[in-house]
């Protein structure tokens with residue numbers, strides 16, 4: 001098969017937004033306990049944070065981490081997690097039917113985030129709580145001093161304010177599974193008033209309203225329209241969440257998951273802009289794709305975790321080569337929409353459907369999905385270029401005919417780097433991709449493929465580097481780059 005595309009430095013979509021390389025730490029399963037935090041682990045530092053997980057987080061190139069949930073946040077009392085560890089209450093977590101010890105709270109998390117060199121995105125509880133508690137946690141985190149809660153923070157050892165600027169107004173409140181689930185109207189009003197109050201405290205905050213939990217929700221579209229009609233002037237962004245898996249053995253459709261992500265983004269943008277037009281507002285709402293990933297939810301539903309345990313093993317999906325290719329293709333979709341996607345968080349960071357796995361007292365390692373994320377975060381820079389790949393198509397049961405090749409590119413005028421990211425979704429055929437470059441003299445600096453004759457290969461504790469990106473042969477003749485994309489592959493080439 002053959003495909004082609006043209007790269008032109010003038011065809012700019014938007015700057016690469018570093019916040020799209022976000023991740024997510026929820027108090028769920030072993031993401032926090034024995035994930036980022038495990039006092040007594042051989043690599044633990046003075047604060048009990050695992051050094052091996054910290055190192056892998058940095059290597060992954062994470063820019064932003066959403067915290068503390070997720071479904072968890074909709075029943076969470078943030079004040080349970082502050083002050084002396086011994087006096088923190090042990091609580092039920094209704095979302096995951098686990099026991100929360102509150103050993104880690106917001107001060108510890110911010111300390112970890114500083115070490116990991118990531119920005120914190122903080123989610124407030126709008127399930128069981130409301131405006132007052134959102135203001136309280138804001139006062140604790142961001143107020144300089146001289147008030148009850150800011151002084152409490154200082155007394156608890158965090159002298160300087162935490163300076164969190166990006167806030168989620170609740171989580172997935174459109175979902176009937178959510179503690180404190182609401183109608184769009186109930187939530188829209190609450191989000192608007194919470195946002196208004198937070199802005200009274202600190203006008204410069206960036207606020208994210210909850211959008212739909214996924215694009216197949218019965219209220220998808222209507223939810224966004226109602227919420228934004230009520231909160232348009234108060235919020236900056238609306239969230240999107242999406243998880244993908246192989247359903248009914250249909251790998252062809254799974255490989256085309258980014259078609260759904262494109263659709264999701266385009267529909268939310270259209271809905272937000274329609275509301276903006278009705279309100280005659282010049283403002284444009286951004287998208288915060290603050291939960292996305294491959295997640296085998298069917299396996300979770302078939303095998304739910306043990307009830308009321310501390311840090312149980314929950315959704316510790318082991319990812320294969322096909323999953324990694326899909327993760328790479330979802331990153332292509334996010335990059336392509338950099339004009340409207342302001343932030344994105346892969347869910348989650350460690351153990352829970354995560355690119356990083358760790359064992360209690362044992363090693364930490366990179367899942368297959370670690371690699372496309374790390375390479376995209378490292379290589380994408382400057383501006384995103386509009387790319388129209390000319391590609392053969394293949395039929396899928398879920399999305400009809402879809403292109404075999406999907407691609408995006410970035411160009412950094414400061415360094416001269418041009419980077420192409422491309423997937424081949426075909427399960428049997430390699431594709432020869434020809435890239436015409438409307439740039440000056442260039443040479444190939446590096447080229448990688450994530451592919452394997454065994455697409456079900458995984459990385460494990462005992463074989464952690466079974467699947468890694470491998471150098472990819474390329475040909476650069478004149479202004480044409482040629483690269484052969486193996487079947488089921490994610491690929492990247494950097495030219496300088």
Ligand code: AHR
Pocket residue numbers: 026028069070071072171172213291347348
């Ligand atoms: O990431 C796992 C869960 O998926 C989150 O808690 C929830 O927000 C979503 O449904």
